[in-house]
Amino acid sequence: MLQNTEHTSAVTVTAPPSKSLSHRYLIGAALAGGASTVRHVLESADLECTRAILASAGARLEPLETSRDGAGAWRVHGLGGAPRGGQGRPLSCDVRESGTTCRLLTAVLAAGEGLFRIHGAERMHERPIGELAEALTTLGAGVVFEGAPGCPPLRLQAHGLNPALAGDGGVLRLGMDVSSQYFSGLLLAAPLCPAPLCVELAGRKAVSWPYVGLTLQCLTDFGVHFGVETRKHAEAPWHPLPEGAWRDLDEARPACLRIQVRPGAYQSGDYTVEGDWSGASYFLAAGALGRRPVRVEGLRADSLQGDRAMLDILRKMGARVEADAEAVTVYPSALHGVALDMGSCPDLVPTVAVLAAFAQGSTRISNVAHLRVKESNRISAPAEELAKTGVTVDQLSDGMLVSGLAGRGCGRQNAPRLPEGLNLCAHNDHRMAMSLALLALQEPGLRMETRLDDPMVVRKSFPQFWEVWSRLQ
Template sequence: MTSDNFIKIKAPSSKSMSHRALIAGAFSDGSTVVLDPLDSNDINRTMDCLSTMGAEFSVEQNSTVAIGMQGGPRGGAKEPAVLEMRDSGTTCRLLTAIAGAGKGVFRVQGTPRMHDRPIGELTNALESQGVKVTFADKQGYPPVTLESNGFIGGEIEISLEESSQYLSGLLLAAPYAHETTVIKVVGKKAVSWPYVALTLKVMEDFKISFSVEKLKDGQWEKTDWRTVSKVVPGEIRFRVNPSDYQRDSYSVEGDWSNGSYFLAAGAVGTKPVRVEGLAIDSLQGDRAIVDILKAMGAKIESDSSGVTVYPSKLHGIEVDMGLCPDLVPTVAVAAAFADSPTTITNVAHLRIKECDRLDASATEVMRAGGKAEVGDDFIKIIPAPLKKGEKIVFSTYDDHRLAMSTAIFSLAGIEAVAEEPQCVAKSFPDFWKEWDKIKKGNGC
């Protein structure tokens, strides 16, 4: 197929990898060149907070130079260094842990929605490391003040029922501990494991000394972290030794989360879509969009430089999306184009994202004419005739993923309008410019 016969999109750089690479660069001695980091509001939050703690950044056209903190994260001596998270949940969870491993007083704060998102599981772990934690208002929620003299090391327990970012933050911070740190996963279940794998990849790439151990026949045995596909609480732990981040340069790969809207557009539209810059062997959990769309009946081809999705007749499936929660709004909208119901399970943690993404996704599917049911841990999409020919203003909930996913409804003949189009700047400022290519190619 010639290039004239499909719509070509370049995937933006990975938000998850950009956060982690810039953090690792800020921890390194000297300077690290981070190539192709994502330019977005969330990434700017992370850099601003790291700068408050002592790092420096020089932003150039296709790279950012990170100049490492001298002696680790630094807070205020008496008055706290203010870490302004705004609405970036990733920044909040990763850098709260990192502040805990620093020295001085830090205040973690953000938007009203951020102050409704729990962080108590993480701060409990920080308290076990000698950090003094003081909540300003509601116990277990920001704003919160941390007073720290660095991590003690030793054993830490953390539950991943709410977020894997708690563990990622502790892992990134643990090399600063005074002695070896052993982090054990506890609780009833663990969500979003692939994001932890991304953290371990960056740590390995920056020469951090660590190992992953699994419980086998009552004994802890080292295992290759790349072979871990599922985490069973109580049966896995992470051993991180005091060590220095070291890397001259680091290249950030394309983002499967933000590529998902265009891949779904290829399946439900009238013209194939090719998304370039996506590595099919990526550790990103949202690479699962390929398997999900294939299971729904989409024809997909991939090579070393990208993925192409062809217009296809979709049918409903039942799918556990506990490992790839950011894809749920995309899949919910794509499911409204199918010929039978789709049930998405193991996604209770979506209720504490930028908004309650289960209720919000259901509401917007119904606004477009579809039907939806929501439970504590699932969402079911029941296809019904969509409102072709109508202009619909979709609520965005100040949530970038809702805004981008509902744009897909324009391929149903709906004049889809985002209530707050600017909210996509959180992760993908150029989304609407790229989406215009989809609309033009489909004659919208």
């Protein structure tokens, strides 16, 4: 039966800085005029790429300090305008494996002047960017794909972006079926345009909408002015939302939302990145699966991050969760299967798949077909690794069905087990590695970093992960 945790002291950890906002705030500071200070920045391989490209394009970034939890602080001397590329020879922009760097900066660099070459690791050259490239071409950029059509590497000839070329009153229609980062990239680039740019949501569905909310939060913090309009259906009239009301949007429907960004300068200043609900999700899940409660500090209760949905998912699965203004505590709990639409929080899917493996009954995860083009195929990769522990995962067209191993009652009679001598594969994916760490919590003495083919893939987003994780074991 479950141990009594009422008097068991919780393990306390601090959430890492938000990866999404670290990228966006560094970009904003680099485009601003004058000097800015950006604190509590995630120090990871992905952020190294973003900083390196911004520096190559003319910004100057100076490290100030690194805290004990691995967060950094940077003094950024901004461009005061558009990024600068090469003349005659393109500026090399190596995004390595960072999809966020690739998509956000491709749009931002296109608003600059000069030649840029966007390239990265082998997997990045398989990840699509064609829809964004088409939008940038419409606005006046020149894009040439060097390999597979619609994927990096690509050469970008930038002459600034001109909304007038979009036609239809400067309205550009862009889908979010594959990635919200196309939309976010254009929004970040829009203040550099000579006229207002209106981006209307197109396509069949909008995945990861909350990340666009984070982009709007960044624009607001940096003094960029924009308006958001919605309508009930594709033939209805548009209605502007009151200032700040976009924060209450839980989802966006194609043909029913558009955002107009006015030209203007990013404002320099002092900025602090909030804690990352994505990085915290592994520890919150550990509270439910492990032997001791886990308390995660440094999370913003009113955050716009979509992965704040982890709290609702845990509660829906039966976990005991206590949240206050300063921290969230999750207690060891018997879990049960549920049906989850995770289109707004796809980064949580590998973690929730492991939670579901320990639950009683089946869990269906839907609306995440786009996970097939992430760092790994995040539908097949969890299925393959969980199968090694005795868990059946059926791959579906838009997600997966996980058959939990827990029996009735306390839910701990049966659980996934990693056979002796069998190792797991991280699929060169940081989120896979961190989610698989959960499998070791109920096996005393098992250290998952010794059973993964590449445990250090976590450096992409959370270099201190294994050090922090050790406190739970």
